[in-house]
Amino acid sequence: GIVGVFGYGGGVIGRYCDQPEQFPGVTHFHTVRVAQPSGKYYTSDYLRSIMDIWDLRGSGLTNMHGSTGDIVLLGTTTPQLEEIFHDLTHNLNTDLGGSGSNLRTPADCLGKSRCEFACYDTQDVCHTLTNDYQDELHRPAFPYKFKFKFDGCPSGCVASIARSDFSVIGTWKDDIRIDQERVKAYVAGEFKAGGGSHAGRDWGKFDIVAEVVDRCPTGCMSYDGAKLTIDNSNCTRCMHCINTMPAALKIGKETGASILCGAKAPILDGAQMSSLLVPFIIVENPYDEIKEVIENIWDWWMEEGKNRERVGETIKRLSFQRLLEVTNTKAMPQHVVAPRANPYIFFKEDEVPGGFAHDEKAYRQRHMR
16 A cells, blocks of 8 residues: 655555454554665764654664665554654654655765765765755656765765666876875885785785786786886776775876766666766766756656666667767767677767768778778
C-alpha cells in the first residue's frame, strides 16, 4: 500500500507483512528516511535525540546510512508517522529524505572541511541544492529515482561515478604541483607512502618507479633518479600518485569539477558507470551553471523517459548525442569512449564547413596517392 505523511510523496516507504495474523508485531513495518547533514557530521546530542524518537515510536532498528545516504529508520506503524515527522521537523529541525520516483537525498564527501584534495566546497553545494530542490525531493514527478552525489576530488569517497545519476567530481585544469625535495624524502624513506596507511607491515623500501611511475594508467610520469616529471597533458587525474605521496604532490590551483551522468547499480541487470558530460565547470555559489545542466536534463528526461527508467537508461536508448543537445554541450573528444569503435557523435550539416556536399574531383586532386 501507499503510506506517508501529509503533503509529502516521499520520505516514507510503506512495508506490510503478508501474514499479519501470524506476525501481528510486524503487520506494519514502515521505513522512514531522514535527511542527513552535509558530510554526515553529527553531534552526540542530535544522535541521542534521533534514537529517543525511534525507541519511542519505532522498532529501534536503524541503518546509518543507506546507499543514498539517508538516516534510515526501519520499522514503525502508520499512526506513528505523523508523530515522527512532527518531532523531526519541529524539535530537530530535520526534514525527511527522498524515496520513490523523485530526487533522492543528495550526498557528499567531507570536502574542504577535512580534505586537502577537495577541489570545491562539496558541503555547501550539497546543502544548497538540497534546499533548492525540496519540491523535487518530496513530491515524486520523475520517471524514476534521481540521485546527486558530490565528490570533492577524483578519489571518489562517496563513489558518485558508480552510484549517482548526476555526479559532480572535483578536478583541476593546471598542473600537479611537485615538491622535488619531498619526492627525494619519500625515496629516502623519510615519509611513509600513502600517509602511512600501510605501515602495519614491513613492505620493504619504497620504490617510486614500481609503486608510482609504473602504476600511472597513461604512463605520463618518469623518474630519473633525481627528478620526478609529469606530462600533465596526458594526466587523467586518477589521484594514485597524489594519494601515494601526499606530502610531495598536490592538486593544481585552478580547480572546479567534472559533471557525469547516468550511473546506476541495480541487482538484476547490472551496474552502469557515469558518462562524462561536462569536462570542467567552475563551482561557485549560487551554482547556477550546475543547476542549468540539472534542469535541462530533468526537462528532457521527464518528457522522454519511460516509467521506472533511470536517466542513464534513457541516455542509452535515445543516444548520448541527444543528451549533449538538450544540455547545450558541444561534442568533444572527452565524450568518446573508444575512437573508431562507436563514438555515437554525429555532425549535423550546418556544423561542417561547406556542408556535406563536396567536389569529388577536387578531393581526389588534394589526396592523390
